[in-house]
Amino acid sequence: MPLTDTALKALRPKDRTYTVSDERGLYVEVFPTGGIVWRYRYRFSGRYEKLTLGKYPALTLKNARLKRDEAASLVAMGESPAQQKQLAKVAAADSTTVKEFAERFFREIQTKDRKDNTIPRRYLDKDILPSIGDKPMRNVTTEDVRSIIWRKKDHGFDAAAGQIRGVLKRLCDYAVTCGLMQNNPVLALPMRHVHKSVSRDRVLSPDEIRVFLNSAFTSNIRRQFKIGLHLILLTMVRKSELLLARWKDVHLDLAEWHIPAENSKTGKPHIVYLSRQAGVLFEELKALAGGSELVMPGRGTLTKPFAHNAINTALKNALQGQEIPAFTIHDLRRTASTLLHESGWASDVVEKALNHTIGGVRGVYNRAEYADKRREMLQFWADFIEKLVRANNVILGRFNKAA
Template identity: 45%
Template sequence: MPVDNGYTFGTPREIDALKPKEKRYMAKDKLNNGLFLDIKPNGRKVWVYRYTFNRKQERLTIGNYPDLSLKDAREIRNENATKIAKGISPQHEKKKTNNGYSKSILFVEYGERYYNDVIKKDRKNPKNMFMYLHNDIFPMIGHLPIKEIKIEQIRDTIWRKKDQGYDASANQVKGLLKRMFDYAVTLGLVDFNPVLAIPTRHVFKARSRERYLSTGEIRTFYTTLFNSRIYRPRKLGILLSLLTLLRKSELLRAKWEHIDFEKGEWLVPETKADSKTGYSREMVVYLSDQIIEILNELKTIAGNEPYVFVGRQRGTHISHNAFNTAQKSALALTDIPPFTIHDLRRTASTHLNEQGFNADAIEKCLNHVMTGVRGIYNKSEYRKERMELMQKWSDFIFSVIFEPNVVFFNDYMKKN
C-alpha cells in the first residue's frame, strides 16, 4: 500500500510537479474529497477514490493521469459519492459491471466482447475496427491471456502493419489497442496500459499530400485504364471519382435511390465525418451529361441491385479495396508516379482553381467546411455555379482522355 506523506494537489500543474520516488506514495486532492493519486516509481499516476462504506474502508481505481484529467476524475469521484449516499458500494458495483470478464481471459475473447459492448455502440460503421481486430490484432496476440500481454507483443503487432508499408493503418491499430487496454484498466483486468509506452510519433507522422495529376498524366492513366482488361464498373467508378469529386467511401456506398436522373442530382446522405467537428454532412452532386451517361450504363449492369457498385453478394456493395486494386493494376501499366484514389479530388480541385472557377463553389463540390468569418456568414450553396462547374469539368476531362480506340468514349462522342 502506498504511503500518504502529506503531498497534495489542486491543479494540473501541481500534479505534473509530483515526481516519482523510489517507493510508491500518495498525493491528496486539496478539496479533501477522498480523491488521491497513487504515484508509482515508474512515473505512472493512478487516480484512486478512498471512501467509507458500511463502516469499512474501500478504494476504487478510477483511471490513469493524464488519460483522465483532474476535472474528469473529480466528476467521477462525485458520481461515486452519490452512489454511496444511496447505499451503493462503487467497488462492489464495479465488480458486477465487469460482466463476467476474468483476468485470465484470452485477448481474443476480450476483443470480441469489447467489439460488441463498446465499438458497435459507439460507431455507426464499425467495419474497419472489425477488420483491424481480425486481420491484424487477433493473429498476433489473440491467443494470449490479456494480463500477460507485454509491450513487446504490442510493438510487434503494430510494427507488423508498418513493415507491410501501411504506417497510417499501423497508427489505427495502435489507437484501437490503446482504447481496448484503457477499458481493460477500467475493468481491473490489467494494472496499466502497455500501449502508452509507444509514442505515436514513432508509428506514424502525418504529412500533407501534394500529389495531383497533370493533364498529360490524366490522359495517359485513363487511356490505359479503359484499354485494360479491368472489370468495366471499376473503370467507370475510377472515372466517376475524378468527375464527381466524391470520396472513395462515398462512391462505394452510393445507392440508386439517392440518384435523381430527372433533376440531375445525386444526394450523398452521409459523407465522411469532418476531421475538425467529427460530424458528417449530406451533400448534393450535380450531374453532368457525361456522369448521367456513365450512371445509365452502371444501372444496366446493376439491374435491380440497390447499390451502384454491386458486391459479390446480393444487396451489398463492392469491397473497400476494389477501386484501389483496379487503380494500381492500371497504374502498373504506365510510367506515371504513384498516386491514390483520394489524390483525384486534389487533382480536380487544382485544375478547377487553375481554370478560374469560383473557389467557394469548388469547396462546396468537395463538401469542405468554410472556415473563419466567411464560414460563419456565408451560407450559400452556389447551386448555379456548381452546376456549370460540373458540366465544364466533365467536358474538359472528356476532351483530355478521349481516344478513338476507347469504346466508351467512342459511343459517347457519337451520341453527342
C-alpha cells in the same frame, strides 16, 4: 443528533469539504461543488474503514440507512464491506468485454473529444469488434491488436492501419484509467512502425489525366472499375462514397446523387450534382449492377460492395507499363481541386463540391451551398476531361447524349 430530510435539503456547500453525521457511523460528505455523498464509517479488525454508499439525493436518507445496516451485518459476520465492494469491482472488470467497454469509451471520451466520429466508429464496428469484441478487456494482448492492425497493412491500407491503432490506443488508455487493464498493449507497437504520415501533394497534369483514362479504358480491368475511376475523377467524391452508394440515392432525372450522412466522411449528407457525362456513366453502371440495390455490387454478389483494395488494385493494373509517376485514387480529388482553382473557380465552391468542412470564421458564418455554381463547375470539369481524351478515339462513354 440524527439527520432529517429537512436538514439534508438545507445543506449548502462551503469553501472546504465538510461532514454531517447521522447515527451509527452513517454520515454525509458535502463538497464545495455542491455534491453530497453518503459514507459509512466502521471498525474492522481493529482499524477504521469507510464505505461509500451513494450520492444524495439519488440515495435517500431511508435507503442510506438500509445500506448502512446491510454493511453493519457484514461487519458483524467478520467481513469487510469495503473489501467486498472492491472484490465486486474486480470481478466486474474481469468480465467486461471489449464490446461493452468500447460503448462506454465512445460515450464518455470519444464523442466528447471529437465532433465527427464516423470513421473511428466504422473502424470499431468493422475491424476491431469482429476480432476481439467478445474478449474480456482485461485479457486483450499485444498480439490481439497487432493482428487487427497488420491485417489492414497487409491489404495495403497503411494509413487506415494507423487510424485503427489510434482508436485502439485511446480505448486501452481509458481502460487503464478505469482499472480494467494494468498496461496498454498498443504501446508495444509504435506508430512509426505502422504508418508514417506523409503530406501528399501529387497532382496529375492534363497529359497524365489523358494517359490515366486511356490506360484504364484500354486495360483488361473490370468495366465497373473503369467507370468507377472515371466517376471519381468527374464527381470529386471519395472512393468509399462511390463503393457504398445505393441506387435509391442516385436521381438521374434530377442529375443529382445524394450521399447520406452515414457514407459521408463529414458525417453530414452531401449532394453531388451530376454532369451529363457522369449521368451517362451512372446509367451504364445501372445496367451492370444486375438489379442490385448497390451502384457497384462486388464480384459474385448483389448484396455487398467491392472491397476498397479491389479498386486500388485495378488502378495499379491499369497503369502497368505506363510512364507516369505513381498516384492514389485520392489524388484524383486533389487534381480536380487544383485544376479547378487554376481555372478561376471560387475556393468555397470547389471546397463544397469536395464535401470539405470549411474551417475558421468563414466556415462558421458561410452556410451557402452554391448549388447552381457547383452544377455549372462540375459540367465545366466533365467537358474539360472529355476534351482531353477525345483526340485519342478511346470509347469512354456515349457522351453526345442530350443533357
